[in-house]
Amino acid sequence: QVQLVESGGGLVQAGGSLRLSCVASGSIFSINAMGWYRQAPGKQRELVAAITSGGSTNYADSAKGRFTISRGNAKNTVYLQMSSLKPEDTAVYYCNAYARYDYWGQGTQVTVSS
Numbered sequence: 001q002v003q004l005v006e007s008g009g010g011l012v013q014a015g016g017s018l019r020l021s022c023v024a025s026g027s028i029f030s031i032n033a034m035g036w037y038r039q040a041p042g043k044q045r046e047l048v049a050a051i052t053s054g055g056s057t058n059y060a061d062s063a064k065g066r067f068t069i070s071r072g073n074a075k076n077t078v079y080l081q082m083s084s085l086k087p088e089d090t091a092v093y094y095c096n097a098y099a100r101y102d103y104w105g106q107g108t109q110v111t112v113s114s
Helices: none
Strands: 002-007 010-013 018-026 033-039 046-052 057-059 067-071 077-082 091-099 101-104 108-113
Touching: 002 091, 002 101, 018 033, 018 091, 018 108, 033 067, 033 077, 046 067, 046 077, 057 067
Parallel strands: 010 108
Antiparallel strands: 002 018, 018 077, 033 046, 033 091, 046 057, 067 077, 091 101, 091 108
16 A cells, blocks of 8 residues: 655746645555646546656656656655646646556645736
């Protein structure tokens, strides 16, 4: 079992920045990859960015050049640095960990005002 706790969401003006954090606990040794997904009202949940245990990263086209995913030194923490935020980035952002199964955090709201 893996538990995930996110933090760092909030309200920001367009063009601003936010950093999301996610801390994993439990069977963290079994985690193969961690990532961030988001879900806007009326839309499906979509991948924003992911990072493997080996450090490889993957970004959605909408995130490339604006968002950066990284891990903490302890490897059980993942960050999403978001810059040049747009109103269309408004969504609930969920931390994900893959360890044979998908584990999800409770989500953190990001609202970008125009």
